Amino acid sequence: MSLGRCLRLGAAAGAGGGVALALTLAVLGGAAISEAVELEEAAGGGGGPFSRGVQQVAGVVGAVALGVAVGVVFAVVFAAARHRLPGRDDWRRSLWLAAAAFVAGHLVPALKYPPNPPGVGDPATVGRRTALYVLLIAFSVVATVGAARLNNWLAARGTAPAPRHLLAVGAWVVLVAVALAGFPPPPDAVEAPATLVWNFRLTVVGGWLALWAVTGAVFGWLSLSPADRTGRGDAGAAEGAGDTSSRSD
Amino acid sequence: MEHTPAIAPRTVPLWGWLVAALALALIYLLAADNGLVLGRSAGVVHELFHDARHFAGVPCH
Structure with a gap:
């Protein structure tokens, strides 16, 4: 497409x-x-x-x-x-x-x-709160992309699914936990x-x-x-055998 | 993943990423800016899209 x-x-x-x-x-x-x-x-x-x-x-x-x-x-x-x-x-x-x-x-x-x-929320802290929020979104997205890349890199090296899923998810959990603990708490009562x-x-x-x-x-x-969509065409019969939609690329 | 047949990678051209950056900027202006970019008119945008902002869960007030 x-x-x-x-x-x-x-x-x-x-x-x-x-x-x-x-x-x-x-x-x-x-x-x-x-x-x-x-x-x-x-x-x-x-x-x-x-x-x-x-x-x-x-x-x-x-x-x-x-x-x-x-x-x-x-x-x-x-x-x-x-x-x-x-x-x-x-x-x-x-x-x-x-x-x-x-x-x-x-x-x-x-x-x-x-x-x-x-x-x-205190209007005086809204700039700081917005910046922290956007930064944490950015960190979280980077951590998720990183974990997915780690999984795919391990797959390319021939690592079995179970250990590489554990490694990738584990790395993601550690990164997210560090960020959740490390980012300053929300400032407002x-x-x-x-x-x-x-x-x-x-x-x-x-x-x-x-x-x-x-x-x-x-x-x-x-x-x-x-x-x-319906699985009724030739493509549907081949489900699981290959990616049928890539032909449109 | 193990069941995924290899499909050709594609390179997204520059204009694709520019459109994405523009959309991200729109999200920020609509939902999150409190005056850093929009200055004093941020208050008007904020009040107008007040409910959408709160519902998006962005920091407010």
Whole structure:
């Protein structure tokens, strides 16, 4: 598949992921955000130039735009890493890459710097918090790529699957543990009600899970030829025997 | 992986990486910037995309 087509599929898959994020936001997270905003306003804070209604609509638009941008990055990485990704077809490769992106890009950084609802956080430290968060995402992504490369390097040297998986995953765990222990703790005290904060954090994890699941699934589905999707064509009969989609490269 | 048949590596051309960098910059501006790049208009972007930002779990306020 040409890179242009790959990018279009990525943008479409990411738009789907953005809709999934927005749906999670509307269905599961909206209450927590609104409750937090009310608390914030009751405490004399908040109250920006836009009404809640405008913010909610812009929140949906923003989530979809975010999804499209994420999908485009996903597509470029997929194109570059395709021959190194596990899985015998593009469906499996896409799901693997999306799962790795969820863990490295959201789950690991969120363990150290968990998301907070509106009203939590000192504006004076937001620059520092943003920088730490972005740095930890970068570190986590590099550690994940490094572990995957270690696995593939060992495979090329003929190391058996069990020891090389253990080595690669072990190296990843050590790197992530060192980062989680070594990065400075989040600077702000969280004074919002614990239940509200907990519910909010769970919904954010759910939102990213939904975004990556839909992005990975839609991209994988669109990457397959129609025959591969149903398994009814010649290609489907040959499943497991070879990569049928590489002929289009 | 052991079941993966060899497929030809491909080189992503420069423009592909530029598009990815542009998308990453958009993600940062939309979701994470608090004035470092956008300056004073960051507050407007922040307020407008307030809910999306919080839902993306980026540091806020």
